[in-house]
Amino acid sequence: MQKKMLRLLEFNKIKERLTEHAATSLGKELAMELEPCTDFGAAVKAQEETDEAMTAIRLKGSAPFGGIRNIRAAVKRAEIGGMLNTEELLDVSSTIYGGKQLKRFIESFEENEVNLSMLSGLAEEIIPAGELEAEIKRCIDSDGQVLDSATPGLRTIRQQLRSYEARIREKLETIVRSSSNQKMLSDAIVTIRNERYVIPVKQEYRSAFGGIIHDQSSSGATLFIEPESVVMINNQLREAKGKERQEVEKILTALSNEVASFSDPLLSNLEVLAKLDFIFAKALYGKTLHATKPKLNENGYLNFKNARHPLIPKEDVVPITVELGKAYDSIVITGPNTGGKTVTLKTIGLLTIMAQSGLQLPVEEGSEASIFEHVFADIGDEQSIEQNLSTFSSHMTNIISILDKVNFKSLVLFDELGAGTDPQEGAALAISILDYVKDRGARVVATTHYSELKAYAYNREGVINASVEFNVETLKPTYKLLIGIPGRSNAFEISKRLGLNEKIIEHAKQQISSDTKRVDKMITSLEETKKQAEMEYEEAKILRQEAEKLRSEYEKQKETHELERDRILLEAEEQAKQAVESAMKEAEAIIKELRSYKVSGVKEHQLIDAKKRLEEAAPHLTDRKEKSKKQKENHQQLSPGDEVEVTHLSQKGYIVEKINEQEYLVQIGIMKVNVNAGNLKKVKTKETANRTFVSVKGNGSTVKTELDLRGKRYEDAKIEVDRYLDDAVLAGYSKVNIIHGKGTGALRKGVQEILKKHPNVKGIRMGGAGEGGSGVTVVDLK
Incomplete structure (x- = not known):
């Protein structure tokens, strides 16, 4: 971009203020050399770097740049064989130490799982030269005296x-x-x-x-x-x-020779430290402006929400909201002098340049800026008394230069376009220039006194009128930008407020054409309508906020009630579950006692039937959350190990393998069958399906053909064997395996004693070579 344009928009003052926030002379140099990026990727990267530094400052305060000096001259002199004095050597040592401190500061965010990828990448480039630092400190004290040692x-x-x-x-x-x-x-x-x-x-x-x-x-x-x-x-x-x-x-x-040997890493470190200081300076400056990160685009779209000119104190500036590049690509701002038109123009241009320079903007969150190849500005002294040919020539020379370079990637700012010459000719020239720039695809914001340009904005597609509000009662501008409403001169109203004779004012009004009067009346109506709409918008905004608050409170209360309801139901179900478990335990005890009495006339299968009826009579209690979870699981993809219900057979089993997208191999009892996916319903997760459990076939669960007792105590094993054999008989198995392991043989001996006395066991034998050997007992059932 042209340096003249940057100076016109006061970007040099922004750089001066940015420099104040740099901690080192290295960072100050980069701040003064700052220029806007015209490459989209580079601008996005610059904004990301600034935003990461903002995050670091918000979480841990300012970065430590203490001790870092500009040692380029000293290092280069050492490279050519020069001898450094003690102060220069201490600066080298101090800079090495400062670099290590800054590196640790940035690395600490990664340890706390805060992602600062760009800053971390720069910190990784800092090469620690600890041995050189230690050697300098060993030889020279902090006062610059060479030590005796x-x-x-x-x-x-x-x-x-x-x-x-x-x-x-x-x-x-x-x-x-x-x-x-x-x-x-x-x-x-x-x-x-x-x-x-x-x-x-x-x-x-x-x-x-x-x-x-x-x-x-x-x-x-x-x-x-x-x-x-x-x-x-x-x-x-x-x-x-x-x-x-x-x-x-x-x-x-x-x-000095040691410094020379480290010259490459030292100079490389200086570049990184300068860049980091510059990045943190941008973040600190943004903090003073209460700035936000703008979204960037490369299609010429600007949307600055409540934007403030960064060089005007926050308490004095009136925010403006301006959008350009979608519904319209040209804005014509009309109205009287001293109304704030030029400040509006400079705000738009300066914020655009700042966004392209990686600086955050004094705007509301959600604002957007575009990357332009050129930001052109023709801004002169619109308050000058001498609006003569020389002034007009000066402006026209600048405008001609702009027109030679303008393209579709340009933002053009014209202040008082066509001023300084005959009003009729000036207005015609202004319209022609705006048309030319618009046809080249550039984005344009122009200020003017000419009323003819009000009609221009109405008659051209993609062009919109705007004005800066003026309070006739106080005779002062409010500096508020009104998009869609052209400005009025307010000459009659101001003269009247100042005390000019009303007869003179009325006579003057008669000199104005009826068309001009109608336009002024229309503008007045538009202003009143816009004010009314804004008031209603603010009222609606407040009502919406109140509604959102009420909805949020309702959602919280609803969630609280649902949690309380679930808690009560869970307590009730748990109590019922405990009661059923107690009854089941008591029933188990009674059946065991009956077995021990060898009651005449009571057959074993009758005991098993009685037990089955007890189990079927127990209510099936399911955790409400677990129930919801199961319903969701039914819609998940089936995989080997999942327990399923074969709906057309009213049987349960588990997936052995997936044959294709529509068919699965399912284990049902001792049978393996191919089942269409449409006839399968998932009932348990894989983890549950793989868990060893036994229950009667009548309940629809699967009984495995083996029971693993390894690691069990004898008393627990005795109960499990007794229960397993009952379930295996009901499942129709003729042969099962009891896995007890080899170990000391105590568990095997105890299990075999139980099996020999069990009424459902026909015979037992040790496992063969392919069956587990002495670690398994094979049981033949009656």
């Missing part, structure tokens, strides 16, 4: 330095404390001149101490003398300091 050589040199300094001070302190020397000294102190320890001696006693004069006071009354007794030690000290400088340079050179 950096090398053994430096430690030794500094120990010598401290020793020399201590000896010098001791000798000089002895001199200045001596009572005989007090009168010869200007002050009883030890000081330094030219990096050598000296004492202040009065001029007249200069020869009393011997040695070297290094300096004198401004008056010349005091000389700073290095006494002869410390000259040799001072020389040794100076020599040691030279060695120290050489050792420090050696250390700094080594560290």
Whole structure:
């Protein structure tokens, strides 16, 4: 996009405010370089990045950018063999540490299952250079001083330095404390001149101490003398300091070489850190604007809901709602000066550019922006007194430039189109220009004073009138955009409110044509109608909200009542179930007792029949939720293991395998039959069907030809064997297998003792080689 257009729409001011939210100089650079994306995919990505940063700030506050410095120059100098100073090396270490902190901050969201895929992708690119950071910190302290521990050589040199300094001070302190020397000294102190320890001696006693004069006071009354007794030690000290400088340079050179070896990852990290700082700056700026993420499209459709100009304080700006690109692709805003037309124009253009730059917008949720290749603007000083040829020429030169480049991927903004020349010619030119731009497929918003353009909007398909509301009572614009209603000059009303003689106003009205009067009357009617419609809309909105609230409360109460009803029914069913189970247990006990008495005349099959009748007499209680679940399962796809009812045989079994889409192999008792899918009804889930259970055939359940007792205690096994044999006889089986496992043999022995005494058992034998061997007892039934 043209920089001139961006400047006209004040995008540079947006970038300046964005820069204030960047934490580092790296991020500030990117903020100032920001330009709108003309590629749809790039714009969507930029918006997604900003939205992820918004999420991060909302959940954990600002991202940590502390310690990150722009170290590009230092790294590049190290690359060419330059020696970095301690401050530059500390900046490198601090930047490495800051990068690690930011990386951890972003990774923490993934640990908490918050999806920030774009930020995480950038964080992954940060290369930790921990060894370089540690080496710099080992050698240099936080004040920028090279530590004694950096090398053994430096430690030794500094120990010598401290020793020399201590000896010098001791000798000089002895001199200045001596009572005989007090009168010869200007002050009883030890000081330094030219990096050598000296004492202040009065001029007249200069020869009393011997040695070297290094300096004198401004008056010349005091000389700073290095006494002869410390000259040799001072020389040794100076020599040691030279060695120290050489050792420090050696250390700094080594560290600089380390930085050079890490130059690629360090510079790469800087690019990532700059991008992350820039992204978080966009999010922080959006937060100050109370902005929202717009939906983006590439078909030229704009829908800004309650949009605010981002450079006007929120408390001063009046939101506007504007839609462009569906029912109409051109808007003509008419009305008097100072009404807010230019602000409306700039708001539309600036928000479009911001959306294409990845910035969130000061609009309501659900707003939409489009990606344009160009946003053209011709915005001048519409309040200028000098509307002469030169002004007209300036505007026309700019418009010609726009017309040369405009296409169907352009948004064009004209402020006071055709102004600055004869009204009749200006209006004709404005209409012709609008037609040309419209024919090129561009989206257009134009402001004008010309009443002829009101009729233009009515006579052209895809063009709509609009105006900025003006309060005649207060003589102030309300800045509210009215779509579909052309503006009025309000000259007569304003003049009347200001006190102009009514005779003059009436005379002026007579000069206006009847057509103009009818148009003004129509506009007045439209404004009143729109206001009434808006009031009714707001009332309807409130009523709808109240209705939604009542419906929500009703739904909650309904759910509460249903839960309470289900709870009561479940309690009742549970009580009934417990009563039936108690009765069944008692019946079992009676039957066992009768068996033990060997009552004459009571046959075994009679006992079994009695038990069957008891079971059939028990009410079938089903959990209401389970019942609902079963009804749903009947509509599920059948699969092997599902328990089913064969409807045309009134028998139950389970699916062995699926033959094709219409036929299944079903196990019914000891038989396997092919059954059409239409004759099958699912009654249990696969898990339930695979569970080992036994019940009488009369109840329609399947009895397996084997009973697995492995892991059972003897007392439990005894009960299960007794019950299983009864059910197997009723199922018509002549042979069944009891699986007890090998183990210690105790369970096998106990089971076989039960089988030998059972009245329904004809004979038993151990399982053969293919039947499970000694872990199975094969039972022949009567």
